Amino acid sequence: MKTDAPAPATLCAWIEAVARSQDRAAFADLFGHFAPRVKGYLMRLGASGAVAEDLAQEAMLALWRKAGLFDPAKASASTWVFTIARNLRIDAIRRERHPEVDPAELAPEPDRTADDGMVRVEDDARVREAITTLPREQALVIEMSFFADKPHSAIAQELGLPLGTVKSRLRLAMARIRVALGEEG
Amino acid sequence: MRIVHHPEDALLLAYASGAADEPTALVIATHLALCAECRRTVARAESTGGVLLEDVEPQAMSAGGLDAVMARLNGQEQPKAPQAQGLTPEPLRSYLGGEVTDVNWRHIAGGLADYRIMTRGKSVARLLRARPGTAVYEHTHAGEEVTLIMTGGLSDHTGEYHRGDVQTMTDEYHVPTALPDEDCIVLAVTNAPLRFRKLHAKLFAKLKRF
Numbered sequence: 001m002k003t004d005a006p007a008p009a010t011l012c013a014w015i016e017a018v019a020r021s022q023d024r025a026a027f028a029d030l031f032g033h034f035a036p037r038v039k040g041y042l043m044r045l046g047a048s049g050a051v052a053e054d055l056a057q058e059a060m061l062a063l064w065r066k067a068g069l070f071d072p073a074k075a076s077a078s079t080w081v082f083t084i085a086r087n088l089r090i091d092a093i094r095r096e097r098h099p100e101v102d103p104a105e106l107a108p109e110p111d112r113t114a115d116d117g118m119v120r121v122e123d124d125a126r127v128r129e130a131i132t133t134l135p136r137e138q139a140l141v142i143e144m145s146f147f148a149d150k151p152h153s154a155i156a157q158e159l160g161l162p163l164g165t166v167k168s169r170l171r172l173a174m175a176r177i178r179v180a181l182g183e184e185g
Numbered sequence: 186m187r188i189v190h191h192p193e194d195a196l197l198l199a200y201a202s203g204a205a206d207e208p209t210a211l212v213i214a215t216h217l218a219l220c221a222e223c224r225r226t227v228a229r230a231e232s233t234g235g236v237l238l239e240d241v242e243p244q245a246m247s248a249g250g251l252d253a254v255m256a257r258l259n260g261q262e263q264p265k266a267p268q269a270q271g272l273t274p275e276p277l278r279s280y281l282g283g284e285v286t287d288v289n290w291r292h293i294a295g296g297l298a299d300y301r302i303m304t305r306g307k308s309v310a311r312l313l314r315a316r317p318g319t320a321v322y323e324h325t326h327a328g329e330e331v332t333l334i335m336t337g338g339l340s341d342h343t344g345e346y347h348r349g350d351v352q353t354m355t356d357e358y359h360v361p362t363a364l365p366d367e368d369c370i371v372l373a374v375t376n377a378p379l380r381f382r383k384l385h386a387k388l389f390a391k392l393k394r395f
Contacts, residue, residue: 005239024255031251036243043244053247057254064258075228079235086203086234096207096305099214099276106218124239127232146202146237152195167195174194177229 006033008124011077012070019067031060038085044147045089055092059085071103076124123181130180131173138173141166188220190350192331197223201230208303208310208374211280212333212351215372218274219349272336277372285312285335285370296363297321308376315339315363322386323360328377330354332361337369358382 006014006029014030017023035056042052062084070080087098131142144155156166192213199205200213217224273284280302281288290298296319300312307328315321317337331353338347341359346352352361363369381387 022258024258027258028251028255031246031254035246035250035254037238037241039244039246040241041238044241049244052244053250056246057250060254061257075231076235078239079228079232082234082238083231085238090203090207094207098203099207099211099280101214101218101224102275105274106221106224123232124236127229128236128240131233131236142198142233143237145198145204146234149204151204151206152199167193170198171194174198174226174229177233178226181229181232183225183229 008076008078012072015063015067015070015077015080016072018064019070022064027060027064030063034063034081035060038081041082041085042089045149047089047093051093055085055088058092059088062088069103074103078124126180126182127177130177134173134176138169138176141169142173145170188222188347188349190344190346190352191220191223192216192351193353194226196331196353197226198230201227202234206308206376207305208308209331209376211276211302211310212331212372212374215274215277215335216333216349216351218277277335280310281312285372286368288312290314295319302372308374310372310374313371313373315361315369317363317367317369318365319369320360320362322390323358323382324379324386325356325358325382326354326375326377327380328355328375330373330375330379332371332373335370335372337367338364339369339371340364 011030011033014023014026017026018030038059039049039052039056042055043049047055059081063081066084070077075083087100090096090098131139134142140159141155144150144158145152148155148158150158152166152170153163156163159166196205196209196213200210205213213223217227271278271284272286273281277285288300290300292298296316298314300314302310302312304310312335313321315337331351332346334346334348334350334352336348338345339361340346341361343352343354343359345364379390381390
């Protein structure tokens with residue numbers, strides 16, 4: 001992480017301020033942090049600068065609109081913004097939807113801990129640690145899963161590997177992330 | 186409900202990253218509505234996306250970007266309140282406009298009916314309904330078939346599948362057969378036409394554009 005980036009807990013607090021009181025100063029701070037990253041993410045996926053700029057603006061509007069749905073016990077601020085950016089990209093560039101569960105329909109689950117959101121706040125650091133220490137071949141297929149916008153069969157072809165090898169590398173990588181988060185299978 | 190058969194990690198990851206096509210994503214998301222374990226796997230994959238977003242090379246926004254967005258903040262409507270869940274959870278219910286039992290079925294053959302939900306490129310999502318005990322002609326897949334059980338159950342040589350279970354098949358012949366007690370309705374996505382083994386089934390599939 002860049003050293004000047006706000007702490008995950010700060011990002012959460014800003015989103016909660018937007019949800020609670022439509023706090024425009026907090027929103028401007030969120031924009032300063034996330035908009036350039038969303039734009040960078042979209043450009044990594046092949047969007048032009050102009051399209052990425054527009055979609056990053058739309059993502060920030062969606063953040064404003066949906067701030068009340070943000071649940072820091074379920075996901076970090078960065079993860080939540082990632083899902084917003086992902087869905088907007090699918091909608092705008094592929095002209096498809098990203099079908100999702102309705103959280104209000106799901107049976108309540110016991111939290112991993114009954115504490116505050118602090119555990120989740122540390123999760124990003126754990127996931128970062130896990131993915132930066134993955135064996136190179138696992139890190140590559142994870143990165144391609146997020147940035148190549150291709151099915152795994154196409155990724156396998158590009159790497160000259162059997163599909164089963166790509167899938168097993170992904171499975172191993174996901175297992176390491178699960179262990180890093182202290183979650184059981 | 187105890188779910189035994191889950192989508193493989195690669196499919197859950199493709200859903201989380203946004204690389205999966207919409208029909209496949211619909212099957213996965215509907216499974217997620219029924220499976221807390223896979224929701225946790227997807228949450229972990231999305232956390233990975235969050236970290237990758239955080240660490241991506243930021244690209245400067247245009248000078249007026251923030252002001253343009255700030256000017257549009259008012260008048261943004263809030264999300265609507267959700268409804269209660271019946272047999273058919275979101276997101277599938279929205280795609281069908283109701284329950285899996287109430288769609289406009291197309292009769293295929295003795296005990297079999299289908300309902301096409303959407304086609305995106307080569308990928309097709311549909312509901313299939315088999316009356317109790319009905320067997321589907323022996324077939325295999327040029328591509329991949331991912332099937333989620335919504336009601337009843339089915340069995341084939343790989344095992345028995347019940348509501349919430351997911352079966353992923355590729356290049357293997359199988360004869361899925363509905364369990365005897367109730368209609369088996371499945372949500373299935375295929376990315377290539379089925380290949381039937383017997384000639385009469387082949388002709389039949391062609392006739393019905395199955």
